[in-house]
Amino acid sequence: MAWCWTPSHPADLVRAIELQNVGGPLMVVDRPPPTAIEGATVIDVTACGVCHSDIHVVDGQFGSPHPLVLGHEVTGIDKKLGPVMVYAPWGCRNCWLCETGHEMICPDGAEAGLFVDGGYAEQMYIPHREYLQPLGDLDPIESAPLACGGLTAFNATLKTLETLNRRANAARALVIGAGGLGQFGIQFLRLMSDAEIWVVDQSPEKLDRALALGATRAVTPERLEGTYDAVIDFVGATTTLESAVERVNRRGTVVAVGLYGGAVPFGVGAVPFEVQLMSSVWGTVLELGQLIEFAHHHPLQYTVETMPLAEAEQAHQRLRSGQASGRIVLVP
Ligand SMILES: [Zn+2]
Numbered sequence: 001m002a003w004c005w006t007p008s009h010p011a012d013l014v015r016a017i018e019l020q021n022v023g024g025p026l027m028v029v030d031r032p033p034p035t036a037i038e039g040a041t042v043i044d045v046t047a048c049g050v051c052h053s054d055i056h057v058v059d060g061q062f063g064s065p066h067p068l069v070l071g072h073e074v075t076g077i078d079k080k081l082g083p084v085m086v087y088a089p090w091g092c093r094n095c096w097l098c099e100t101g102h103e104m105i106c107p108d109g110a111e112a113g114l115f116v117d118g119g120y121a122e123q124m125y126i127p128h129r130e131y132l133q134p135l136g137d138l139d140p141i142e143s144a145p146l147a148c149g150g151l152t153a154f155n156a157t158l159k160t161l162e163t164l165n166r167r168a169n170a171a172r173a174l175v176i177g178a179g180g181l182g183q184f185g186i187q188f189l190r191l192m193s194d195a196e197i198w199v200v201d202q203s204p205e206k207l208d209r210a211l212a213l214g215a216t217r218a219v220t221p222e223r224l225e226g227t228y229d230a231v232i233d234f235v236g237a238t239t240t241l242e243s244a245v246e247r248v249n250r251r252g253t254v255v256a257v258g259l260y261g262g263a264v265p266f267g268v269g270a271v272p273f274e275v276q277l278m279s280s281v282w283g284t285v286l287e288l289g290q291l292i293e294f295a296h297h298h299p300l301q302y303t304v305e306t307m308p309l310a311e312a313e314q315a316h317q318r319l320r321s322g323q324a325s326g327r328i329v330l331v332p
């Protein structure tokens, strides 16, 4: 796909967007193409989603190195596999977490787009082909946000299913926060459980959206009622976590996903008896494959706004100012 925004783009170089300093701006650069050593590969990037974490990377909150090519919601073309989605949270591949597939929480991990070069580029270096999941018939541009936003909500929802399925159609689930991830969560709960799904958010527009996506009830915090078998907190503030712990049933499950940085006291008597409280981060490479399969059978509803790769800086400005009408996907 050629946008041809700069006629001078040299043929033997590849275009990439570099973050050269904390705070930005994101710079368009032409650099030598990445070369793959044994076991590695280089993909031609088809699309790369702009995730909210990318803003945190620019702002220096993760201590990322510079220069860095951002982007961890990547689809592309691999010479052997064809259209693929990239699993971006790369681990050390030696520790027990990596050996059991949990590379996203490896203590020595280096996530693409956060600590090593990612997908805001025409080409991307992939250290192991195992990080590539065949895309099948999914649209390579529309599906890019599944690689982080979709996968994170998918993994969090999977953690609630045992609790919800225990009570079959008597189960009640609560989704806190109906932003991008919450909207994925509502759909996964609807498609994978028989639970009654309540959604809580401050924004009337998001509550309307939650109902359209299949929520049973969507309310502002003061209108929340009753208790729930499973609660997924996509905000993660102290107030939302307090509400989660207050509203969860005995033997229920609370999954904290949002990065707001809140906390709640934990102890016997401080939380309902025999609850499970857990945090959930991104997902495994196996789950990414399962999500792609799932999305083939259950088309997920979300809005994608495409922008040319060279306008990455403008894309970040749109996201920061809340002007984006859905998830922004950059297209080289
Ligand atoms: Zn992300």
Ligand SMILES: [Zn+2]
Binding pocket: 091, 092, 093, 094, 095, 096, 097, 098, 099, 103, 106, 107, 108, 109
């Ligand atoms: Zn590891």
